[in-house]
Amino acid sequence: LSRAAATEFVRQAQEAVQAKGAFTVALSGGSTPKNLYALLADDSALRATIPWDKVHFFWGDERHVPPDHPDSNYRMAHEALLSKVPALPANVYRIKGEYPEASHAADEYDQTLRKFFGLAAGRFPRFDLLLLGMGPDGHTASLFPGTAALHESARLVVANWVEKFHSHRITLTPPVLNNAASIIFLVSGEEKADPLRSVLQGEEQPERFPSQSISPAQGTVLWLVDRPAARLL
Ligand code: 6PG
Numbered sequence: 001l002s003r004a005a006a007t008e009f010v011r012q013a014q015e016a017v018q019a020k021g022a023f024t025v026a027l028s029g030g031s032t033p034k035n036l037y038a039l040l041a042d043d044s045a046l047r048a049t050i051p052w053d054k055v056h057f058f059w060g061d062e063r064h065v066p067p068d069h070p071d072s073n074y075r076m077a078h079e080a081l082l083s084k085v086p087a088l089p090a091n092v093y094r095i096k097g098e099y100p101e102a103s104h105a106a107d108e109y110d111q112t113l114r115k116f117f118g119l120a121a122g123r124f125p126r127f128d129l130l131l132l133g134m135g136p137d138g139h140t141a142s143l144f145p146g147t148a149a150l151h152e153s154a155r156l157v158v159a160n161w162v163e164k165f166h167s168h169r170i171t172l173t174p175p176v177l178n179n180a181a182s183i184i185f186l187v188s189g190e191e192k193a194d195p196l197r198s199v200l201q202g203e204e205q206p207e208r209f210p211s212q213s214i215s216p217a218q219g220t221v222l223w224l225v226d227r228p229a230a231r232l233l
Pocket of ligand 1: 028029030031032033060061062063073132133134135136139140141142
């Protein structure tokens with residue numbers, strides 16, 4: 001699964017850099033992508049084919065914790081990938097989960113995206129590649145079932161209160177996710193089989209299964225799923 005994702009990552013990175021001299025990727029958190037990140041860094045053949053100094057790293061979401069916290073999506077990507085490849089620190093755009101107010105981190109990241117992508121009001125950033133995972137409850141990024149962020153249509157980044165964690169998550173919003181040029185969902189494991197069938201083959205109920213709200217207007221979605229997760233499809 002990770003090797004298939006890595007092959008896609010390399011192809012899309014090379015294509016973007018060839019076309020415009022840069023590659024913008026929004027990383028996902030959680031545990032599934034960890035192997036992908038490690039492969040990109042540790043497999044010398046793969047690593048050598050990526051123009052690391054032309055890659056701009058963003059995150060699709062972040063927990064409301066400092067960057068050295070075990071739950072930090074930044075920390076996971078830094079340990080697995082960023083600390084091992086010649087990415088330019090200036091090209092790594094971290095969501096500041098350490099701020100006491102999650103809304104401060106969201107507002108700052110919103111501005112970071114507007115500045116980097118040179119956005120006029122009402123416009124949305126278009127990532128070359130958006131990596132997404134899917135939780136056992138069908139959430140993606142930090143768009144959790146029944147949470148406010150599902151309905152955000154203007155802001156780029158919001159602090160989303162998630163009752164079951166009794167904490168905020170900072171997350172890109174649906175219009176930003178759906179403006180990506182390419183989206184790869186990486187889904188692994190038996191526990192994802194049931195929600196994956198609901199998301200892909202069940203009735204449309206994005207409130208309950210937020211991954212269903214991912215449908216880019218001008219972009220592609222690739223679902224990379226292992227056998228245990230695909231068991232019920
Ligand atoms: C996060 C992720 C989240 C993740 C899913 C799946 O911050 O946790 O961005 O959306 O992709 O929860 O997580 P696993 O890959 O660990 O199952």
